[in-house]
Amino acid sequence: MLKRTPLYPIYAEHGGRVIDFGGWELPVQFSSIQKEHDAVRQQAGLFDVSHMGEILVEGPGALQFLQKLTTNDVAKLADGQCQYSLMCYPSGGVVDDLLVYKMADTRYMLVVNASNIEKDLAWLTEHASDGAQLTNMSDQTALLALQGPMAEPILSKLTDAPLSTLSPFHFLENVSIAGILTLLSRSGYTGEDGFELYVSAKDAIPLWQKLLEAGEEHGLLPAGLGARDTLRFEARLPLYGQELSAEITPLEAGLSFFVKLKKGDFIGRDALLEQKEKGLPRKLVGIEMQERGIPRSHYKVYADDKPIGEITTGTQSPTYKRNVGLALIDSAYTAPGTEVAVEIRGVQVKAVVVPTPFHKKK
Known part of the structure; x- marks a missing residue:
């Protein structure tokens, strides 16, 4: 039985052609991959990425725990900031790539790849330490990505949040967008400006519809996995299972910027340090x-x-x-x-x- 996101019921009315994507029934396209790709590069596209996983890490030991599990330096994050990072095996191969959101000193959210949710949870749980509690929020959370140069003008019609001053890799909690409470992040996976909107699963369809209405005059199109893949590929953003895997290290994938070997010990550090010293x-x-x-x-x-x-x-x-x-x-x-x-x-x-x-x- 394939899993479905909260937006599955409305795919058909937009012409969505669904495929099996890592156990999920998701739209590969609505109109055409070329049209949706062009819309994101020139105007804007709206993606359902609710299949992604969200895991809360809370408690007085949350920072220390994440420093041990991830390659980037979590201590550098301010509240309301997120970073791209990776979790590695002791061999230096990659468990998953992810985003780390800092809500407070004792509260973080990890956004992980859909196909890796169970594996990541098992890995995090296996290395769990006192003072860090894990909560899987994936089923309760929907995620929409509004991407492209017109993303800000479209979103500004639905909220009075200070979008123009929200920098990339920063986020705001409890933002009202068309009356729906949202965690709003200036981030994405397309190589363009854009926002990711985390909402309660029950609010996914109303928010999707409001965004499409607001974006109609700006050329906003619903976009599927096909365009998501071509867009991220042109921007050289890695896809787990292709550019990254248990056999491919972050250094080999050209992601050394996100591997802070000087921050102190983390899982995989010794292997990565050796690889760097010996040459890739x-x-x-x-x-x-x-x-x-x-x-x-x-x-x-x-x-x-x-x-x-x-x-x-x-x-x-x-x-x-x-x-x-x-x-x-x-x-x-x-x-x-x-x-x-x-x-x-x-x-x-x-x-x-x-x-x-x-x-x-x-």
């Missing part, structure tokens, strides 16, 4: 095809006629119409301009290493 055996890079063909996940990458790694994500960029990919390959071949080849249906097709991200917001 492989790195995540951008590649662009030089001949016809689209690089897809797990396609093998070659150089000098030998396999050097594989594609983690690849597609034709909807914004730039170039056939591009992210590839995890031997470090010796990662300089921009290096010629490589991607095996597509048994044939080695020419490609070249290029800088990333493929898209930066204007």
Whole structure:
């Protein structure tokens, strides 16, 4: 039986085409992936991301506990601020990537990937310490993402919260949006400006409808998982299971900025420190095809006629119409301009290493 978000009942009226996404019945698209992608880059798109998990960590030992479990420095957070971080295994491989929200010195919220909720809870519980209580809020919480350059003008019609002064990776609690109490965060997963709105599950449908009404004159479209994936890919934002996994470390994935090796001990630190000191055996890079063909996940990458790694994500960029990919390959071949080849249906097709991200917001 596939899981459904509180917004499932209204997918059909927007033309949503649903697929099985990691055990969830979710819309891959409403109109078309290209239209929804373009809307987010140029106007705005509205995503149902209620499948994501929310876990509260509370108590006098919450900070110490999170410092031990995550790679970023939680002590640097002010109240009302959030950070991107990762949880690692002792091997340095990734349990999950997540957002850490600081509500107070003794109260934090973790936002984790839907497919990892049970695994993450088990991992957190296994390492739980006195003074830090865990509460899984995932089923009670819905999450809508309003993304794109018109996100602020649209949202400002429904709230008098000070949106213009809310910086990226900051949030406000108990904000009234169209009369609905919301945790409002300036964050997202598209490479554009935007907001994530956490509400009670029962308020998801009314909020969705109010946002679409407010955004109609600004070109707001409901958007599905297809556009979410192409948008995050162009911005070089990692997807767990592709750019990150138990076998891929944050350093290999190019996320060293979020790994604070000097903050003190955390799970995975020794392995990551050793990897940094010895030099990375492989790195995540951008590649662009030089001949016809689209690089897809797990396609093998070659150089000098030998396999050097594989594609983690690849597609034709909807914004730039170039056939591009992210590839995890031997470090010796990662300089921009290096010629490589991607095996597509048994044939080695020419490609070249290029800088990333493929898209930066204007």
